[in-house]
Amino acid sequence: MKKHTLAARVEQISPFQVMAVLARAKALEAQGHPVIHLEVGEPDFSAVNPVEAAGVQAILQHQTGYTAATGLPELKQAISDYYASRYHVKVAPQRIIITPGASGALLLMSSLMVNAGAEVLMPDPCYPCNRHFVMQVGGHPTMLPTMPEQDFSLTEQQVKDAWQDHTAGVWLASPANPTGAVLSKEYLASMWRTVASLGGHLLVDEIYQGLVYEGEDFTALSLSDDLFVINSFSKYFAMTGWRLGWLVVPEWAVEGATKLAQNFFISAPSVSQHAAIRAFQTDALAECEQRRQIFSKRRNVLLAGLKSLGLPVIAPAQGAFYVYVDVSEITDNAMEWCLELLEQEHVALTPGADFGVAKAHHYVRFAYANDEDKIRQALSRIGRFMKVNAA
Ligand SMILES: Cc1ncc(COP(=O)(O)O)c(C=O)c1O
Missing domain, CATH: 3.90.1150.10 (Aspartate Aminotransferase, domain 1)
Structure with a gap:
């Protein structure tokens, strides 16, 4: 060599x-x-004060070891409760896989759902690492050009026209980086029907969830239990360096995602997880x-x-x-x-x-x-x- x-x-x-x-x-x-x-x-x-204080407390109480591979049960429950109270959606805690940032979730997602040689469709422009994660598992990202007049979003026709036997799925984000565009519920529902009818998976990156100034702040999880959603503590909760995010997977993917999380990360950072539980309280x-x-x-x-x-x-x-x-x-x-x-x-x-x-x-x-x-x-x-x- x-x-x-x-x-x-x-x-x-x-x-x-x-x-x-x-x-x-x-x-x-x-x-x-x-x-x-x-x-x-x-x-x-x-991070907001109560979260920082909870992080200090976690260190003083030596809560610094590995956690369960898919995350602290209390944190998963807190996220599930948050989906219920803020977005009126039921998401079982076991479907929530805690990861080191949304970046960890993207790594997990690409390994979980993209075979070597498979193609993933995504809008151009989009978050640059998406295509790199797909490439790292031997997949092919296909960036489809979008237009500002259409909120930089893919049209269903583009997805149908680009779809091939080896297409694995479509990756979208809302609100999106770099455009700030927010997808409507109608748009996502219709896109999900199209992708599902083609036999593919849909991933919606909701890392900027909560930071919506016009239009509806909702979660794609309200549309189906069968799609994938990424989120993170980096943006709305301003915890970039704490390296904490999550991936919501359908029930049928929990076991596979757990195996991968065990092997890739052992666990997400434990101090960050203990602190993040505090992020969901009213203050x-x-x-x-x-x-x-x-x-x-x-x-x-x-x-x-x-x-x-x-x-x-x-x-x-x-x-x-x-x-x-x-x-x-x-x-x-x-x-x-x-x-x-x-x-x-x-x-x-x-x-x-x-x-x-x-x-x-x-x-x-x-x-x-x-x-x-x-x-x-x-x-x-x-x-x-x-x-x-x-x-
Ligand atoms: C759309 C999108 N997804 C994922 C990430 C990764 O974020 P993190 O790993 O900090 O959670 C970013 C970071 O800027 C992003 O903009």
Whole structure:
């Protein structure tokens, strides 16, 4: 065997383009330039106080060993109760598999449902790691181009036309990254009927659940017990570094998912699990709701600002904390535009190329995980940048 040869599958993974933006932002900051970060895909809040206190308590009480492979029964029960009280859906706790972040859930999902050579359909643009997880198990992600006029969502016709014997399923997200688009219940119900009739699985990534500002905040689990849902403590609960998420599977997949979880993770982080139980109590949820309102205000500021800059936001971006903006009137190379904006005005954005290929060079993602003042400042800097460079 050749020395220093990585497995071929590593070659298939492209590094995030935003890393070049981040590296340059860091260098500018080291020179004393104040960079406004609108590229970061994580809340600018920490976990709410009661959750942090519960985490400290768990450490002091030495609750630091492995837990059951699919998670602490109390946490699974708390999530099941949350689905019942907030979304009026019955989800048996044993169908909930606690994972190290939604990332762990995506790894579990791809291993559970995608054979080598099988195809998974997903919208372009979407969360970049989805296609990489599918590739890692030998599957083929097929990214189908979407349009802002249709909320960047796949049409049923696209799914039917692309479906082949070896197609395993469809992976969607709502609210979505990078577009902030929220799928309607009618849309998902109809898509589920189509996918089920074709004999495939449907995965809905609901990691931004709760962060909805327009439209209905619901769960796809209300449509059927037979589809797969991913969620996480990273976004609504602002616990990115605690590395905790979950996968809801149909009853018939529980045993398989359990076997994989045992082997992949032994268990999700135990301190995080003990702390997360506390996230579902009224005071903690009230704090999360206050934060949602803060995000909502920032969204209004950003959308209004983009409009006054003449940057079109066609899809309404009803959820998450992202707006995906068409910059094709200004540039044919969104990556270069991002780097130039950073250089001249010290505003960091994420280029569309991280999320797909179709028209990606015409888009940039704004994340409003930064305070209102910073968003206003960034907008005025972008306005100046556009004026100077149009001249
Ligand atoms: C759509 C989507 N799914 C999954 C993840 C992974 O999140 P985590 O592993 O922190 O739960 C992210 C992270 O940004 C995301 O945007």
